Amino acid sequence: MFSYFYPDLYVSSVFKIPYKQLKEKHIDTLFFDVDNTLLPHGELAPTPELVKLFKKLKSMDFKICFVSNGQPSRVARFTKEMPSVLGNFSFSLKPLGFGVGRARVLTNSLPEQIAIIGDQIFTDVLVGKRKKFFTVLVKPQTNSDIWLVAAKRGAERVVLAEYKKHKRRV
Numbered sequence: 001m002f003s004y005f006y007p008d009l010y011v012s013s014v015f016k017i018p019y020k021q022l023k024e025k026h027i028d029t030l031f032f033d034v035d036n037t038l039l040p041h042g043e044l045a046p047t048p049e050l051v052k053l054f055k056k057l058k059s060m061d062f063k064i065c066f067v068s069n070g071q072p073s074r075v076a077r078f079t080k081e082m083p084s085v086l087g088n089f090s091f092s093l094k095p096l097g098f099g100v101g102r103a104r105v106l107t108n109s110l111p112e113q114i115a116i117i118g119d120q121i122f123t124d125v126l127v128g129k130r131k132k133f134f135t136v137l138v139k140p141q142t143n144s145d146i147w148l149v150a151a152k153r154g155a156e157r158v159v160l161a162e163y164k165k166h167k168r169r170v
């Protein structure tokens, strides 16, 4: 019943994504959410592990954009410290398509070449489904969500419980 919202992949963090397998599926473009996906909410500085991961992704020739619903100034500061990010689209109003649409123009990628990676079903996964991207859900990197996000987590838990049952069956 909730299958529309199921991500193509569900992992504990961005470090657990099988990037090589994505490449084998001809996915060469990655749209990352920022808050709670790459950084705990409210953090600004990337960890050395994150910088290392992005260097690796660059060496694998991925085109990378940040597509965040966060504030432009915050995300811009973070982006500057990250290697190999082509574009930074904040205030992108996911699950609406504004930010991902602009990111797609910049990267000039087809929908089937794009993976969207984020921590929220009703923003990141949903916009990815609508745009026919490959969708990767990661566990939120902190539990302290802003109130609006916290309100959506209850509904996400329902969908995730169904998703896990469905995965056991297949």
Ligand SMILES: [Mg+2]
Pocket (backbone or CB within 6 Å): 033, 034, 035, 036, 037, 118, 119, 120
């Ligand atoms: Mg997020």
